[in-house]
Amino acid sequence: MRFMSRERETAERYVPGLDNKLGEVALEVLESPESPGLSLFRAAGGAGLLIAKEAGGLGASLLEAAQIHRVLGSRSPSLAIAVNMHSCTVAAIPPGPTTEALLGMVAQGGLYLASAFAEGVPGASVIAPKLRGERVPGGWKLSGSKKPCSLARSMDILTASVMLRPDGEDEEQLALVIIPADSPGIEVRPLGNGLVFPGSETEEVVLTDVEIPEESVSFFGKTDSLNAALTAGWLTFELLVSACYLGMASGLAERVLDQRRGSAVDRMLLVSELDAAMAGIESVATDIMNGRADAETVARALHVRFAVQRTVERTSALATELLGGVGFMVGSSALYYTACRGLAFHPPSRVSIAEPLDRFIAGESLIVT
Known part of the structure; x- marks a missing residue:
């Protein structure tokens, strides 16, 4: 089948054999706490x-990474979400x-990076850290949690954002800290039952007086909003998370195409909407690869992300309807659709970013907080 053939060719070039291995594992297994997805991705060299x-x-470009994230989403939503955290970190x-x-x-x-950046609280800043830090001899001590x-x-x-005041400075600055996951004071707590992505290892990470040496801290500088040092991670997140969810909807569409459900018009609409959304992701990724990382690029990435969001909403609903049957309630269709x-629910929300984007289109500066 030609659907997503370019994306699968890219995946085969960078992580050979991974797509086939994931395809051999039942979705119900990949979407479970015992999922082998992360082990398979690590074994394929995907951490690099x-x-x-x-x-x-591996030296993949942002565009190629987006294609691979779409493939991962089509095979295992949980794996795509977990890998997205690593890639964006x-x-x-x-x-x-x-x-x-x-x-x-x-x-x-083949190490995995997780991040404790601001996320998960409706209406909260996407930049303001949740962790607290205090100066101690030879470094810093951190406390707080990420969930x-x-x-x-x-x-x-574990990487984390935290506000710290460098020696000799009057004000705190946003800093990135790098923490070995086995450091004393780090605890992983269950987040609760009924998670949507059970194979993504999504839990609460709690830090209690975790000591960080001086050399493990990098300062971004004073910031009330996105600055140049944060833009790369921001843009990467918006594009790759969009590709992940586009892949999930594509996984549903593949089942429609394989089973020849619906009419030719239905199937054409699914493919055209999904591939057009992917073209938007690839267009912004190409701009970034060509050195564009200004406010206009950030705005384009956000507009593409919300366009993808609407596309995923429409196509997943149509594909699930065409697949029909009890599978909507208990089978793979239900897993993908949910x-x-x-x-x-990933930052920023449509409500929080609408005004800044609206003002930017009208000619004002883009302020993301």
Whole structure:
């Protein structure tokens, strides 16, 4: 079948054999707490997907990563969500000798990065950290929690955002801290039953007086909104999370195409809407790869994300209706359809970002808080 053929070719080039191996595992198993998805992705070298070849990674471009994330979403929503956290954490790490060494370790050791950045509270800032930090001799001490946090049990390294005041400065600055997952004071707590992505290891990660050495802290600088140091991670998140959910809707569409459900018009509409949305993701990814990371690019990425969100809503509903039967309630259709709703709950919400985007289109500055 030609549907998603380019994406599967890209996946085969970077993580050979992974798509077939995932396809051999029942969806109900992939979407369970015992899912082998993360182990399979790690074994295929996927942890180094967005890390440069010079550092031992696979060196995939943002566009190619988006294609691979779409494939992952079509095979296992849980795996796509977990991998998205890792990929976006890799992209958010600012350049520097310490972080370059870290990324080399991640790529060569197949390590997973999780992140404790602001997320998960309706209406809250997407930048304001949830963790607290205090100065101690030789470094810092952190406390707080992150929930939800994917990759909570497979993570090798936890990265976190926190407001700290550098020595000699009058004000706090946003900082990125790098914490080994086995550090004393880190605890993983169950988030609750009935999670939509049971194979993503989405739990609560609690930090209690976790000590961080000086060299494990990178400062972004003073910021009340997105600045240049944060833009790369922000753009990567919006594009890749959109590709993940587009892949989930594509997984439903594949079943419609395989089973020849509905009319030719129904099937054409599914493919055209999904592929048009993917073209939007690829267009913004190409701009970013060509060096554009300004406010207009951020705005385009957000508009594409919400266009994808609407596309996923429409196509997943139509595909589920065409598949029909009891599968809507208890089978794979139910798993995919429920998962597809999740994009609406990733930051920023439509309500919180509508005014800033509306003002930007009218000619004002883009302020994202």
